Amino acid sequence: MSFHNYGSTDVSRCPLCSKSALAKTKAGISVCKDHTSFEFPDLKCTCKESMSLKEGRYGPFCLCSRCGIMNLRKALEVNNVNLTSFNTNKQEILVDAKNAHLFGLR
Numbered sequence: 001m002s003f004h005n006y007g008s009t010d011v012s013r014c015p016l017c018s019k020s021a022l023a024k025t026k027a028g029i030s031v032c033k034d035h036t037s038f039e040f041p042d043l044k045c046t047c048k049e050s051m052s053l054k055e056g057r058y059g060p061f062c063l064c065s066r067c068g069i070m071n072l073r074k075a076l077e078v079n080n081v082n083l084t085s086f087n088t089n090k091q092e093i094l095v096d097a098k099n100a101h102l103f104g105l106r
Contacts, residue, residue, distance in 0.1 A: 012030050012059060013059075014032035014035060015029070015059065015060050015072050016035050016038065017034065019032035019034070024036070027039075027040060027053055028055055029055055029060045030055060030060070041081060043075050043076070043078075043079050044079060045062075045070065045075075046067070047064065049064050049065055049066050049067070050065075051063060051064050051070065051075060053072070059072070060072040
């Protein structure tokens with residue numbers, strides 16, 4: 001739970017890459033503009049029951065008919081879904097000897 005000053009707003013974050021969530025998927029989950037076409041896989045609970053994906057006041061979560069509520073990150077971890085493969089922020093930069101001083105490597 002976060003506390004805000006008067007007049008401030010709470011910006012929700014994309015569950016896949018932690019950017020500002022400005023759009024929604026077909027399932028109604030708030031995500032960033034890069035992941036609007038992303039479809040969440042069918043998630044199973046630890047009790048092997050199917051989980052439904054919901055969006056709540058504090059962000060997305062999964063609901064199991066037997067166990068109850070589970071955080072989306074934990075549900076993805078239990079189902080062995082690797083979130084780093086969906087992260088589009090990381091870029092590989094090749095630095096040669098001529099440009100090393102630009103990156104503070106010399």
